[in-house]
Amino acid sequence: MYRHRQPNAETTGVRCQRVIAEPPAGDTHTVRPRHTLPASRSLPARNEVDVWFASLNRDAQCLNAAFRVLAPDEVERAERFCLDKDRDQYVLARGILRNVLSRYLNIPPAQLRFEYNECGKPALREDSGGCSLTFNLSHAPGAAVYAVRSGCKVGVDLEL
Secondary structure, X not given: OEEEOOOOOOOOOEEOOOEEEOOOOOOOOEEEOXXXXXXXXOOOOOOEEEEEEEEOOOOHHHHHHHHHOOOHHHHHHHHOOOOHHHHHHHHHHHHHHHHHHXXXXXXXXXXXXXXXXXXXXXXXXXXXXXXXXXXXXXXXXXXXXXXXXXXXXXXXXXXX
16 A cells, blocks of 8 residues: 655645555555656656645636646536536646646647546546556545556545
8 A cells, every 4th residue: 555645835746745655565566756747758667656646725727727728528527517616626636637647748738638438437548648658546625646657557545
């Protein structure tokens, strides 16, 4: 199990400051504790997992910036939320996801394309780097966590 401590700053896409790794016996995966957005083409090694924490308590300017990078299907989904606060959390979580992934793949955030499995879990389409990069996200009121990995499936969960 991987756990993180709260990062020092609450900026978009802050990589967890310190990760405590307690992998099962024989698990050699490590978590990269860098603090800045990844440099372009900086994919994690096959045995590394990057974990990001982001605050979803943002101002209108951040919300508008996140909204501008969403795909039409994400905009449509956002518009179906009944409560503004839930819509805003979704828009921010997806906008931050797109910004983080775009830095790894050197693709503008708005050009990333996702596909969804039968349960609705998103994955990058092959033409957006889906063969080389996998991710998972989880969010709770006010916060989101993202895990990014090369080649293998990854999972992350955030609870209150």
